[in-house]
Amino acid sequence: MSHLNIPNVSVRGLAATVPAMVKDNLTDPLVNDAEKILKNTGIHLRHVAPEHICASDLCEDAAKRLLDALEWTPEEIDCLIFVRQTPDYILPATVTILQEKLGISTSCYAIDISMGCSGYVMGLSNIAALMQSGLFKKGLLLVGDTISRTCSANDKSTYPLFGDAGTATALEYNPEAAEMKFSFGTDGSGKEAIIIKEGGYRHPFNSDSLVEKEIETGISRSGAQLVLDGMDVFSFGINKGPSSVKDLTGFFDIDMAEVDNFVFHQANLFMNEKIRKKLKIEPEKVPYSLGKFGNTSSATIPLTLISERKEALTSSHQRHIGCGFGVGLSWGSFYFETENLVIPEIAYLN
């Protein structure tokens, strides 16, 4: 696996916004075997976006509230990164729309990154790498998806799992900062495990793209909807999750006993618990937001920190290891430290 260590950059604040609309897996008529699904996946409630809410809208709301809470002005932001699988348009990059909506200077550096489950790790490493030399003083990392909008309501392998969320992470150049550390890996041979096949340029959107086909009992979807091979992803996750964290801690000689929070991409409880147990991490150090929000694609790691660790993060020094793994296939782990973060309440967008 490849590695990166980045000095001089501190995370200052985190914010998240989710759609107000909630689906309850226990009462949703589209979910069969609800009790069993809840027990195995840990997913109970999912906030899902209606058609008028995009990932960028959720991130915009989170970013505005975070800037307010930090008392930063949009003009101070030197660089803006938007990580997502669900952009507003095929082109232009959605980050330009966010630059305008947030009132960030036209002088800013802005780029979209197309990543999902590993997206927070990739986004954080990118923005921190850009800021470490000190010419960019303040940066905003926006990470979010409306992945529920890609799922067929008649696909039991995806529909009960996914929720939507947008997050904002504020970063600042800080010569006193503890080094951020990263480990990365990529394996495109697993690209078919999580894929939306039609709508790009390999298989353009066509007159059949909306036709729903039965793949097997309980799984019907169109070519423009999300495919998830649960068995392949599980097999991948229980291997690469632990090996990525071990690679990070081994390469950088990080003492896992001194880490306060191990935040994993929220895939499903069964898989995540396998990963936790393989790494022999005590349950108290591994927060879950799966029950409240489901799998929110790229947003799961910051959303879980905000939802489950707000008190500790806003009032103390904390050491974090995070690990994202999935679509690509792509995976990565980070280590960073925070001190008295600014975290506004989670907001619910109508």
Added chain:
Amino acid sequence: MAVITNKKDKMDSEEFIQLFAEQFDETEASEFKAETSFRELEEWDSMVALMVIAMIDEEYNVKVSGDDIRNSTTVQDLISVVASKK
């Protein structure tokens, strides 16, 4: 990368069948034979499949794919897959 030592160097079919059977809650262990068509069992579903994948990972340090499971009819087929990947 940490090196994980293989717990088992040789495949023991009887032991595999027993470990395989342990992933089922309702189906009697005595029902499982090498020639059992496991995907036709009433209890077989995607969750049991994940538990079997996890068991093979933990006990044999072998990573099986969705296709490995889908292309296996009998428990013996799966034993052959695991043996070939060790």
